[in-house]
Amino acid sequence: MVSTTNTSAGGSGGPILDVEHLSTEFRTSRGLLRAVDDVSFTLDRGETLGIVGESGSGKSVLVRSIMNILPRTANITGSVKFEGRDVGTLPKAEQRHFWGTQMAMVFQDPMTSLNPVKRVGRQITDPLRFHLKLNRDESNARALELLRLVGIPEPERRLRQFPHELSGGMRQRIGIAIALACNPKLLIADEPTTALDVTVQKQILDLLKGLQRELHMAMILITHDLGVVAGRADRISVMYGGRVAETADTNVLFRNMKHPYTEALLDSIPRIEHPSHTRLQAIAGRPPDMVNPPPGCRFAPRCLYAQESCVAELPPLIPSSEPGHRYACFFPVGTAEGMAARERNREAGHTGAGLDLTVQVVS
Amino acid sequence: MAGTGKAHLRDGEVLLRVEDLVVEFPAGRNRKVHAVSGVSFDVKPGETLGLVGESGCGKSTTGRAIMQLPHPTSGSVKFDGVEMTSLSSEDLRRTRTRMQMIFQDPISSLNPRRKVKDIVAEGLSIWGSTIGTFSKTRVNEVLDAVGLDPDVVADRRPHQFSGGQCQRICIARALVLDPKVIICDEPVSALDVSVQAQILNLLEDMKARYGLTLIFIAHDLAVVKNVSDRVIVMYLGKICEVAEPDALYSSPAHPYTKILLASIPEPDPLRPITDDRISGELPSPMAPPSGCRFRTRCPQVQDVCAQVEPEIREVSPGHYVACHFPLESAVTLAGNGKH
Numbered sequence: 001m002v003s004t005t006n007t008s009a010g011g012s013g014g015p016i017l018d019v020e021h022l023s024t025e026f027r028t029s030r031g032l033l034r035a036v037d038d039v040s041f042t043l044d045r046g047e048t049l050g051i052v053g054e055s056g057s058g059k060s061v062l063v064r065s066i067m068n069i070l071p072r073t074a075n076i077t078g079s080v081k082f083e084g085r086d087v088g089t090l091p092k093a094e095q096r097h098f099w100g101t102q103m104a105m106v107f108q109d110p111m112t113s114l115n116p117v118k119r120v121g122r123q124i125t126d127p128l129r130f131h132l133k134l135n136r137d138e139s140n141a142r143a144l145e146l147l148r149l150v151g152i153p154e155p156e157r158r159l160r161q162f163p164h165e166l167s168g169g170m171r172q173r174i175g176i177a178i179a180l181a182c183n184p185k186l187l188i189a190d191e192p193t194t195a196l197d198v199t200v201q202k203q204i205l206d207l208l209k210g211l212q213r214e215l216h217m218a219m220i221l222i223t224h225d226l227g228v229v230a231g232r233a234d235r236i237s238v239m240y241g242g243r244v245a246e247t248a249d250t251n252v253l254f255r256n257m258k259h260p261y262t263e264a265l266l267d268s269i270p271r272i273e274h275p276s277h278t279r280l281q282a283i284a285g286r287p288p289d290m291v292n293p294p295p296g297c298r299f300a301p302r303c304l305y306a307q308e309s310c311v312a313e314l315p316p317l318i319p320s321s322e323p324g325h326r327y328a329c330f331f332p333v334g335t336a337e338g339m340a341a342r343e344r345n346r347e348a349g350h351t352g353a354g355l356d357l358t359v360q361v362v363s
Numbered sequence: 364m365a366g367t368g369k370a371h372l373r374d375g376e377v378l379l380r381v382e383d384l385v386v387e388f389p390a391g392r393n394r395k396v397h398a399v400s401g402v403s404f405d406v407k408p409g410e411t412l413g414l415v416g417e418s419g420c421g422k423s424t425t426g427r428a429i430m431q432l433p434h435p436t437s438g439s440v441k442f443d444g445v446e447m448t449s450l451s452s453e454d455l456r457r458t459r460t461r462m463q464m465i466f467q468d469p470i471s472s473l474n475p476r477r478k479v480k481d482i483v484a485e486g487l488s489i490w491g492s493t494i495g496t497f498s499k500t501r502v503n504e505v506l507d508a509v510g511l512d513p514d515v516v517a518d519r520r521p522h523q524f525s526g527g528q529c530q531r532i533c534i535a536r537a538l539v540l541d542p543k544v545i546i547c548d549e550p551v552s553a554l555d556v557s558v559q560a561q562i563l564n565l566l567e568d569m570k571a572r573y574g575l576t577l578i579f580i581a582h583d584l585a586v587v588k589n590v591s592d593r594v595i596v597m598y599l600g601k602i603c604e605v606a607e608p609d610a611l612y613s614s615p616a617h618p619y620t621k622i623l624l625a626s627i628p629e630p631d632p633l634r635p636i637t638d639d640r641i642s643g644e645l646p647s648p649m650a651p652p653s654g655c656r657f658r659t660r661c662p663q664v665q666d667v668c669a670q671v672e673p674e675i676r677e678v679s680p681g682h683y684v685a686c687h688f689p690l691e692s693a694v695t696l697a698g699n700g701k702h
Binding site: 054055167168169170197198199200201202203205206224225226227228230231232250251254264265266268269270271272274275276277278279280281282283286287 | 417418525527528555556557558559560561563564567582583584585586588589590591592607608609612622623624625626627628629630631632633634635636640641644645
């Protein structure tokens with residue numbers, strides 16, 4: 001679905017990551033839950049891709065499918081190629097040294113992702129000794145170097161401490177140091193700052209951006225906050241209901257968004273430059289139940305542009321006039337069709353998917 | 364970063380007046396956690412007061428201390444002319460019906476084994492006839508007000524609802540006794556942005572419909588700006604700055620407020636990312652720094668900041684700051700501002 005021609009960041013050779021028609025399903029007591037539904041994208045060396053979506057949009061399952069770290073109950077179809085090789089078919093022995101040295105992950109909650117009964121130093125040196133076969137002195141020296149790299153003061157003392165002795169921001173820096181220990185080519189950061197205060201969030205995001213540039217890593221930054229990726233991702237994919245709703249270079253996405261969900265998501269954020277008591281544009285309804293997703297466009301039941309055709313048919317991801325920009329919508333924002341559809345709904349008092357526009361929005 | 368001084372307290376009709384509020388918790392070995400250290404503020408009827416700050420700044424403890432949960436170590440909380448800190452427990456129970464709270468995690472703050480109608484009606488059934496409203500119609504009325512259909516939801520249990528809907532139930536429960544003040548402690552930080560907007564709009568609607576006064580505690584500055592009439596910025600148990608939201612956000616007077624504002628990730632790729640970033644770590648609340656509590660991380664710290672605690676003073680009409688060297692852009696009052 002994605003051509004490799006849309007390289008937005010510089011890079012030599014092919015893309016570092018090529019995901020094609022990836023779907024992930026879980027068997028649940030209520031039925032088959034399709035968390036990721038036919039997602040394709042490519043990522044170049046040194047590029048940052050921001051994946052934005054709300055809880056349940058499938059963004060975390062997507063990257064865990066890419067890393068192949070989901071429990072065995074997950075049924076993954078499609079292909080994930082890392083530097084041209086299919087991740088799913090790597091032999092076991094090779095897989096063990098694949099995580100950490102090729103791809104590494106920074107998790108959301110730095111409290112639960114660190115081992116509470118092991119000293120910080122040990123947690124950093126373990127992967128160094130296992131993957132790179134460094135001896136004790138070498139790995140300790142490298143751990144010190146890493147702690148300095150992620151901006152931790154008094155690194156010698158910190159190495160001997162336990163996670164509970166550190167603040168949240170400090171713990172997340174440790175998490176980043178562990179992920180970077182073996183110089184991965186791709187760093188996946190899954191909501192790395194959601195559990196942190198706003199000032200610490202800025203520190204961590206600045207740190208990740210700086211390290212990425214310095215080490216020339218590719219990065220996937222997952223977040224529910226469009227603000228977090230706005231200044232830091234080269235490209236953004238907006239996910240809804242397990243599917244990519246829209247993907248574009250960051251500037252294009254904000255300047256020329258086509259998908260009504262992207263527009264609605266941006267409009268619902270309280271903005272600091274708006275005067276106090278500005279009425280927020282809430283999105284009616286709530287995210288779809290992924291065991292029984294709505295037929296047609298997943299967003300149709302909440303969409304102000306929805307027509308009857310949106311409920312009947314699933315919109316494909318189609319390119320816009322700008323390179324690398326694709327969206328999945330029949331009545332895109334800012335086009336004549338889109339405006340006409342919205343106007344029609346306003347006059348009728350309800351959308352083509354049956355959303356009543358005359359009542360106050362309710363979740 | 365003092366909280367000393369009460370220059371920002373107003374004359375005239377106030378619904379709630381908190382003076383020199385101190386909350387300390389024992390931490391063993393004769394040490395104390397100084398959670399809130401001498402905070403004063405007032406709230407006018409119908410006003411929304413925003414309390415904003417990072418983890419550990421004492422904003423939640425302040426909110427709970429107003430409710431006397433727990434009793435503050437010292438200081439006074441006057442609600443509607445009644446001194447809350449010296450009430451007997453029976454009088455306190457009675458007074459608390461007019462003061463309700465909404466919490467951060469809507470799902471864990473509802474009893475999972477009870478039906479929605481019983482959760483919402485609990486306050487009524489405890490107070491029974493003394494409040495004098497017929498319970499079932501009242502429950503239906505507030506459920507309807509928060510946007511839930513009483514016929515559909517009354518017999519369901521909390522696990523059958525999403526986070527946003529659970530927060531609506533919590534709001535209904537808070538409204539049912541017809542309170543004057545609702546203290547909202549991070550009511551939207553556990554919700555998705557699309558649902559967050561629904562709840563914020565709902566709170567504004569409820570405030571207008573029932574004539575509520577709100578104390579809105581949150582760490583998200585944009586959210587606080589959206590709902591508040593007056594904002595207090597806190598740091599390590601003290602007040603930094605008090606102002607109306609538009610003034611506070613357009614011309615912050617305290618260096619800490621400026622850093623907080625610069626840290627907000629704005630959904631606009633064309634906005635440059637500034638270098639205003641905070642250095643160092645939050646000092647331990649068991650041994651807060653002398654003088655100004657923010658001095659250990661302040662970019663413009665001077666010697667005097669370690670020795671003298673800055674008092675809250677007015678820098679422009681309605682805009683108060685506790686800093687020896689407030690940022691120029693905010694200062695419009697002549698002299699030192701100590702009137």
